[in-house]
Amino acid sequence: MPATATEPVLLEMKNISIEFPGVKALDDVMFATATGTVHALIGANGAGKSTLMKVLTGAYPHYTGEIFIGGRKADIRSPKDAKDLGIQIVHQEVDTALVSYLTVGENIMLDRMINDSGKRQWVNWPSLHRQAQEVLDRLNVRISPRKRVDELTLAEKQMTLIARAIARDCRFLILDEPTAPLSRSETEELFRVVRDLKSRNVGVIFISHRLPELFEICDEMTVMRDGRFVIREAAANLTQNLLVEHMLGRQLEQQFPKHQATPGEPALVVKDLSDDSGKVRNVSFHVRKGEVVGIAGLVGAGKTELCKALFGYTRASGERILNGKRLKIKSPNDAVRAGLALVPEERRKEGVLVEESVTTNLTTVVLSRLCRFFGTVLDFGRERTISRKMIADLGIKTPNEAALVRNLSGGNQQKVAIGKWLVADAEVYIFDEPTKGVDVGAKRDIFQLIAKLVEQGKSVIYASCELSEIMGITDRVYVMYDGMIVKELETAKTNEEELLFYSTGGK
């Protein structure tokens, strides 16, 4: 319940640092906001925004530094501490926080049922639904508390979570990327609720990658970069360009090998590709032989969905033309036969078989070609030869080719995930965030590999939210925003600011 006093309550985080094995995720960060304001927390991927908010909500107890609320020191070491202080968070993945086969009312009252029912053993249904209805009324949201959560739209689920957050005492509400999955009109509705909460003296902390909308809704902004505080400023004193500069700061120069290939004729042409989920809409682009084309965009822009639709993993309409021939791709199986290769984003889930040996992983795609007797009987000798060659070529660090992939490091797992397609000798290689969770050395190896591929006349599609990588490795870039390609740029004639500008919805 919003505090009865209309006095703004200050929230201050001072000198917050936190370390994870090997990396200092937050370094002496300061953050301050107050109830009755909407405060934007901005930063590129990996800047530490989510980590900072996890500290505030008690998910990481091992931070150093001090947190003050209303001038009093608050020691937040568990989610319960945070909730007792009136700090609530609505995460981006709404489905993980809701119980899908319970009703809206039950979900809204879940925290209260668990924490506040004391010795009572019985559920008072009429009162539960009445209270849930009151909360929804307070938000001016029209959802029946008796509806099951799995019947709701994404936006309604988000509202349900916000309702749950304010059902208990809520002074500060953190919204982590709330608008990413929402349509324009749903976003408007969310903003109405946010303004409403603001007028009830709730402090809203708003994390988003979509810069234009932040100026619509936020009073103040804090920018973070590389785990450090950069600037805190009133929104009125900032512009989108200024923000982008703060977000990027001075770039650490990374070593990108420059490939020697000159792009030839078009290899893959994609026309009007749309997937069934609506996350990819009317995407058209092409990639030439010996060319690296970047798909730039922030998390949630639809890059992964585009890659999967292209590869036949999800159902999609539109045309794919390879070397002048129209492709019929209804499944990844068709795509592989046509000469496409996809290194997926979720390596452990989609890219490698963690419980299998390096060899089994590397030869999965080409197994038919390695087999004797009409491609049926396995030839372990040839498998081993190919595997050893690939391990040597890619510098995969593994005790031997029979080692389980589970025991390799992230970078080496990624090399295995890429290696299996190199064996396959495809025409077009699609990389989806290939450097995610990969250390610097392995990163450079991956870039070198890509350079080698295009020098052999292959085509590479490189999807990433790491704009510095897009700048370093690609020849041409398509920028995605909200499921659509909004801009095509020549890498040599653009810069990161421009990419980020279009990625965040600039026009």
Add this chain to the structure above:
Amino acid sequence: MSDTHTEKAVRSSSGADPGPAPGRKPSAARLDWFQFFYRYGTIVTIVLLILFFGLATDSFLQGQNIINILRSISIVTIIAIGLTISLAVGGFDLSVGSTASLACGVVISMFVWYHQPTAIGVLAAIGACLLVGALNSFLIIRFRIPDMLLTLAVMFVIQGVALTYSRGATISQNMVMPDGSFATGQIPKLFAKFGQVPGIIIIMLVIVLLVHLFLNYTKHGRYMYVIGGNMEAAKLSGIPVNKYRIAAYLLSSLFAAIGGIVLGARILTAEVNSGAPYLMDAVAATFIGFSVFGAGKPNALGTFFGAVLIGILQNGLVMMSVPYYSMDIVKGGVLAFALALTYYRKR
């Protein structure tokens, strides 16, 4: 924004060198013992049981008894092999027991009611069971019903179908038909050979060997394990996942059918729900088999040894005058132990 920063940190530090995965570190010596026991536990147990029963009873180690054991496990093994294939693609075919009942009923009725020769009877039974497999795979793949639940439902349906087909009665030679006459068909001599030593044991061994070769030495077997290990990755690697899942369920039903046919040949009647008791034994054999030689996944040889273990236990305990009706306690206990081994290792 996702938590890429911290994720990076955690990942790169946890796997900087290809050492053992985190969480499995506790003292190397203990790990080795566990690994040894995991790999060879089944074999060691079988050897110990043979020694124990051999010393405790006079007749256990006689050649005739060994053959007895092999004969008694052959039907379980054949059905369990089908189950093994369904588990290999990450499924779980619970309908194998009632499918075997159906096969048994169809094959005997073909002889007794319709005077058909051996080949027709066997083909009819296999055909009927392949329909079950097709139904299973269709519902699982098209409607995305979890394997175990769907095959549980189909298990009931097929049990009912088998019962309805036999009108709830045991099918046997000279049985009384509903109209009061006697069934006049005879069971062919050739067919009866399938259920006798050595035919029944040879059939089992050939099936074990063929499926072992199929799963471990062919592309198709490799694909099945890849699908079972990670269906998403398999799909994204271009493996036609659904085709292989359909194939696995068809094979599972095929072996259940063969199991049911051999069962019919052994007892020369089709009793009500005759295949049902084999389900739990098959499940036990398959899961015990996971660990054999450290495979860590469903495999044909393992399944065979699992069945051997159960067969020896059962045979030996009966010889030691443990009542037959308490046998399920032992078998269930062994299954629980095998599951504990499998899942404890997975952690």
